[in-house]
Amino acid sequence: MSGPGKGQGDLDTVELRHASGASAQIYLFGATLTSYKTPDGVERIFVSPGAIFDGKKAIRGGVPLVFPQFGQPDKAMAQHGFARSSHWTLASVEDNIEGSTATLTLVDSEATRALWNHSFALEFVVSLTAASLKMTLKVTNTSEAPFSFQTLLHTYFRVSDIGEVGVRGLGGRTYLDKANGGKELQVSDVALPSFTDRVYVGGKDLASGNAAKDVLIIQKGGVSCAICNEGSIAGVPKPIEIVVWNPYEEKSPGDLPPPAFKEFVCVEPGLIGQMKDDFVEMHELPAGAVACISQKIIPTS
Numbered sequence: 152m153s154g155p156g157k158g159q160g161d162l163d164t165v166e167l168r169h170a171s172g173a174s175a176q177i178y179l180f181g182a183t184l185t186s187y188k189t190p191d192g193v194e195r196i197f198v199s200p201g202a203i204f205d206g207k208k209a210i211r212g213g214v215p216l217v218f219p220q221f222g223q224p225d226k227a228m229a230q231h232g233f234a235r236s237s238h239w240t241l242a243s244v245e246d247n248i249e250g251s252t253a254t255l256t257l258v259d260s261e262a263t264r265a266l267w268n269h270s271f272a273l274e275f276v277v278s279l280t281a282a283s284l285k286m287t288l289k290v291t292n293t294s295e296a297p298f299s300f301q302t303l304l305h306t307y308f309r310v311s312d313i314g315e316v317g318v319r320g321l322g323g324r325t326y327l328d329k330a331n332g333g334k335e336l337q338v339s340d341v342a343l344p345s346f347t348d349r350v351y352v353g354g355k356d357l358a359s360g361n362a363a364k365d366v367l368i369i370q371k372g373g374v375s376c377a378i379c380n381e382g383s384i385a386g387v388p389k390p391i392e393i394v395v396w397n398p399y400e401e402k403s404p405g406d407l408p409p410p411a412f413k414e415f416v417c418v419e420p421g422l423i424g425q426m427k428d429d430f431v432e433m434h435e436l437p438a439g440a441v442a443c444i445s446q447k448i449i450p451t452s
């Protein structure tokens with residue numbers, strides 16, 4: 152049976168346990184999903200051995216939720232915003248024949264308004280079945296005026312060796328290369344032989360015209376996982392951005408001691424914004440409207 156639990160640092164979690172043997176764990180701190188095991192018991196998500204579970208610092212690994220900014224366009228706010236380091240509420244957890252589902256929520260508070268002066272309601276829904284795990288983050292603008300925002304699911308996929316990983320499905324898409332600066336066109340699979348930090352642009356206004364949203368992770372020559380990504384704003388499907396990141400040793404942060412970087416690749420779907428020449432114009436969410444991003448993980452081997 153699924154239900155509340157306790158994780159490292161005595162932090163509250165919700166544990167999803169499906170009849171098939173599949174399981175997942177989500178910390179209420181940051182609504183960070185830290186484990187997804189398929190029925191064969193194989194862990195599909197990476198958490199750093201140096202991750203800090205103090206309820207203050209965002210957990211290094213799992214699926215941190217990026218909101219309301221990606222990176223740090225607003226220097227007064229923490230990188231990737233405050234959702235990943237806020238204490239969320241467990242709204243519901245249920246098991247039924249199809250799957251097990253947990254819903255976590257976060258609304259604005261004095262603390263969030265001091266950083267970002269808007270009213271919002273976030274809902275993070277995780278659904279586990281025998282064959283897949285789906286995460287959906289809904290952002291509702293509960294204020295009376297529109298706001299600009301960015302959001303991503305910063306998923307750390309566990310892999311056996313980053314040097315042998317390929318990401319397929321991004322061919323033909325333009326990317327902003329944060330590691331080297333500049334704009335490039337992806338010609339085939341993404342290989343990650345060194346520090347990689349790329350934002351694959353979702354809009355069709357750039358060179359590629361390709362806004363495909365599904366990608367595959369390739370390991371040892373075969374597909375190990377299919378990832379379906381979707382995004383919408385006010386009910387209208389949007390081309391989503393996909394960030395591909397691995398810091399290697401040179402950019403590994405303190406809570407990711409080398410050689411742990413070898414064991415993951417981040418594939419992060421999000422609504423980052425529309426590209427206007429060389430800068431990003433954030434999406435706007437009208438008052439009362441809802442934006443959604445989702446990622447469905449379907450391990451295949």
Ligand SMILES: O=P(O)(O)OC[C@H]1O[C@@H](O)[C@H](O)[C@@H](O)[C@@H]1O
Nearest residue numbers: 230231329348349394396404419
């Ligand atoms: O160290 P953080 O704040 O978790 O960020 C990790 C990485 O997150 C990625 O999404 C960014 O593209 C990188 O630039 C960043 O380094």
